[in-house]
Amino acid sequence: MRREKRGRKIIVWAAIACAGVIAVLITVNLLSGSEEPEPEPVHEPTEAELMDVTGISLAGRKIIVDAGHGGFDAGCTGVDGRLEKEVNLEIAQRLQTRLIAEGAEVIMTRTSDDALAPSKEEDMDLRKQIITDSNADAFVSIHQNQYEEDPEKQGPQVFYAYHGTAGKTLALAVQDMMNYQLEIAEPRMALDVPYDVLIPGSQPSCTVECGFFSNPEEEARLQTPEYQEEIVDAIVSGIKLYYKRTGAGTEILEAPSGSTSTLPSLGSPAPSGTITAQATATVAILGGSASPAS
Ligand SMILES: [Zn+2]
DSSP states (O other), X not given: OHHHHHHHHHHXXXXXXXXXXXXXXXXXXXXXXXXXXXXXXXXXXXXXXXXXXXXXXXXXXXXXXXXXXXXXXXXXXXXXXXXXXXXXHHHHHHHHHHHHHTTOEEEEXXXXXXXXXXXXXXXXXXXXXXXXXXXXXXXXXXXXXXXXXXXXXXXXXXXXXXXXXXHHHHHHHHHHHHHHHTTXXXXXXXXXXXXXXXXXXXXXXXXXXXXXXXXXXXXXXXXXHHHHHHHHHHHHHHHHHHHHHHTOSSSOSSOOSSTTTTOOOTTSOOOSSOOOHHHHXXXXXXXXXOSOOO
């Protein structure tokens, strides 16, 4: 009788203990199951490093700016119907203007809506040819991102080809600056995705996906001149950060003819709509149509 009671007691305690363990396991499972997958770690530069690129000169640097897509190839379509190729060109031309104001030489892969060739393959071949022939110091391709499965996704993301390359260093610098200057709440990380245009040439190359066209709020923001200027400002600062980190940006390669004197200071919004005749005249246009952008 007593042994039976003790046996029952043990069974009751064992049951309570089991229930406890199961409850803990369920809680842990529920918690981890309800969360997003762990985000990849973000490169964390110091604020002091990001704030101080003012001493870095881009004078005499040759930089290729590629407005992604064009013509028959519209790229992705925003939730309100805006075509990626159009916004890519707007941002690329603003970047062209800013870089020229910094004393850089800019090579545009396209300056109008036209593609470089009638087929995607030929178009890409011509872009790659421009990159190879340019012997440039850097290559930046402008695109917009899309992820229809999750319209909440937002923020700029920079891509490079292959670990251990100068392109990765450039992409990390541009990503860091965009995250910092655009005050991105959930910063993204630069990723190794070897797009075709990132391979040719010996210069560091990166593709900047400025934001998500699948996010209605961000798509609207990406079309405003003010935000486009902020993006361009961040990309320019990112290129300077690359030269700061690689120790190659302090010397003036070629004295700019007064082109930097009217520059807005870094971090302050640059005037919008600043595609100037001087900028167009200075730029080398290779391939594609050389007609002025509308
Ligand atoms: Zn694109």
